[in-house]
Amino acid sequence: MDGNVRFRNHISIVAERMGKGFWVVLALLVGGSLQNLNEVMELTEMGRKAGSGALLGMLGALLLLILLAVWQMIIWARTYISIDGTTLVIERNTLNRKKNTIGIGNISNVNTEQNLFEMLIGTCKIKIDTNSLSTADSTDVKIVLKKKEAEEFCRYIAQIMEDPAGRNAQKSRETTAVSGEQAVERMDLTEVHGSVEEVLRDETGAALGAMLIHGFYQASLMSVLVVVVCIAGAVMTAVESLGQGNIGKSLAELLIGGVVVAFVFLSAIWDIIKGFIQYYDFKVRRRDDKLYISYGLLKKISYTVPVDKINALKLTQSFQGRLTGRCMAEIINVGMGDNQEEKKSFLLLYDKKEKNEERIEELLPEFSGVMRQETERQPGTVWGIWLIWGVIWILLTAGGAGVAGLIWEEYRIWIIAAEILIIAVTGIALVCRYRTAGLGIGEEFLLISQGYMGRRFLAIRFGKIQYLQLKQNFLAKRWRIQKGTVHLLASASDRDQKIPYFRETVSEQLKTYILEHE
Template sequence: MKTYNREHFLSAIDQALSIFFKSLLPLILVMISQFSQSFFSLKNILIKASVFIGLIILSFTFSIIKWFNKKYSIDSKKVILDEGIFISKHREIPFNKIQTINISQTIKQRLFSLASIKIDTGNSSTTGSEISIIMEKSKAQLFKDRISKLEKDDNTLNKTNKLSYNSENELRISNKELITTALTKGAWFSGIAIIFATYRLLDDYFNNIIVDIINNIAKYVEGIYSNTMSLQKAIFFIVSILFLYLIFSFVVAILKTFIKFYGFILKREGKNIIISYGLFEKKNYSITVSKISAIYIKQNSLRQLTGFGEMKIESVGYGDEAGENSILFPIANLKKQQFIIKKFLPEFYFEDTIIKVPTRSLKRFILRNLLFSAIPTIILTINFNYGYFSLLLIPIFILKGFKEYKNSGIAKNKTLIYISSKGFKKQISIIPIKRIQSIKISQNYFQKRAQLFNYMVSIQGNNLGTNIKVRNLSGELMDTFRYGIF
């Protein structure tokens, strides 16, 4: 007979309080809408008190029944979960079907030494984690270790790897790398978001203060045009504002990055990759290497100039919930990217020559981007007085097309396919051929004349499937990438 366990009882109390407070605000609004002279009469006070007490009782009753009915167990082959109040649900997940095992801690859970353990199999019909259980942190780690120990992976992707892994195969992020992550991620957008949110708050509660500040700035700026201020002072004023804004944005970005990725650790334990990070909300992920569908190296424009990139992985169940990020390592230059892949994921190490798109494809990349910019530019120019300023977008779209041309390329060996694509947001994808679900080759009339084609591979991802596409490859490669995959 199987031994079943329940979640920690505090999870029921937490859920009850959450239900109560979510229901409280609408209830208060309804009561306020019925305000009258008799609102504070003894009868009304007793009725409202009864409603609040009833809401508390219902919240706790529902949560406790749900907690009591939710039971879990593990045997030598699978994880078992029974739950449900009105409809009983029984779920069994064999170990060899598990994609990820994640342990995370919210701030509230850390106060009571609790943790959430989440298990995913890659079932695309399920949103969020398929099994989520709250228990003591020490028990959660033992639960995870027991599953990892008993799991038997019948996938052959790992069998080519003869390396032994030990505790030295661990990589931690440095404070310098965290700062680099923040400064190269488009920090000014963080400043815009904070300033906008602060403005909305101040606009609601301190409107007079806002008006005074705006009037003072207006008078200050008027001094520029009335020649009461020297040109030198005017330039100093504008530069100072921009400088303070950038400083503010960078500080916000650095704080957000430290809170999110503080204590980031990447390590390899046998056939699993272990990733943990977080200052206030601790996250711990265990991903079976054989079930990783792809490694991505992503670079925005600034990171393309500096040579840094963000490393991510595609694995069903990792990064599929709010607040999660399918990160492998937050920031790394080219040398470190190769080091991380070679040391922790040698199954994905790729060192063959990349075949770039041919020179004749350049005009197609540029023309395609110009077509996207032409329609809005024409509409704005015709309908608005200053619409001709939209013509300034044309050089940006030309540059985007050129960047796509420079970044696009493809290569493959016996086990991997390598695709580089996109312009201002460059993405390098390294995909095990065994993880590819389908390929698609397409050509329009003009591409046929230029002997070019588009190539797309589909892999299993969190959103039913993920498509990775590269445009305008040389027609000479078509047969190689059509018949040489499956």
């Protein structure tokens, strides 16, 4: 930049900050007034109290909305963004003064986002996250600019991240407040890389078939079982009614059963369609030391992630994916998946393990080979701990079932069946967990495997582990086994990663590797 250039967000941020409630209340007010215009006018002319009260209430609500809009306008007018050397500054000069200063070198990723409203008016939201544990669950900075200006701004930030020393030498002599477009014009973009859109222009997006396959494999096993049970129940009911010769009743029951099945089926289909819309045209490419990721139909999202900010690689297999040898890949770093609607920080969609392994070696050679590494199962002595707690669990549930059987004698057989089912499911779950969970230690990574019917495999860089916490109860101490938790710099859902039971002798090796990579 030629000096310190301060600029504001695009004014459309006022409408976005007012939120959906503003538009809902406004629509209700306008719609209600138009539909009952004659009644309101008659009541007002007649001077009735009811009419006056209704009109005053509407005017009060409208005045409140106007005041909120004015307040948001003041916030917008008094909020400035500037770049001073290698520092991004967001300053709000209202009654509650705030100044947020962020070192650009600490930025973990920059992403852009467009919802339908922003697509219509041609703006774009920039989200910036930093390597900060205190703000890992939320976006640190949100800036709204015109789409072209947003792309240039992101490119300029990327340039500073790559050459912080050169930017430190730039000293500001004059500070001027300008528009976002003028600010972009003053940015020195002589050595920038392309925007996410330019980088991914020649990249082929995920095809319709790939998206549908991904939707099927990410669906939970429970959803599939519910659909199957509903269909089987509807068929059995219809067959039973037809066997009794009551055609009218059987048709009615079939219709009701069909409605229930259709509702459940459409709910499952919607889960697939929702994922398809959210991750439509999914693209990912690596250029130099950055990953460029883009996806979305109704809400377009683009990420630029420096590779050195990636803390871990997560490979997930659902039950059906595990049966067919398919998996999907996600990355864990600060900012990816910290919003409720962005819980999946995709790197690769569901595909054959061999194909995804090739793609990982292409996109993240730093993690190459992790898919071929094996984890060691939990020690066999873990069954002793599980069986002791299992016996306590069975005694508690059996006692509850016995009391319930005495109270509801007519349902005693069903209560006993439920207790047997609980014991069987618990036993199957423990067997599945024993066969799935494990721990591995590579030269650069800590490998953790978790799951029951499905499987989640996590490769964590030793240098990215914030700290390690180990636990031992009296039984584990007796049998010389431990479990623990590793803490990462990530959003709340990925911050704490559980380590299953492992041999006590491994803990010293684990501590040594963590200290060596600090």
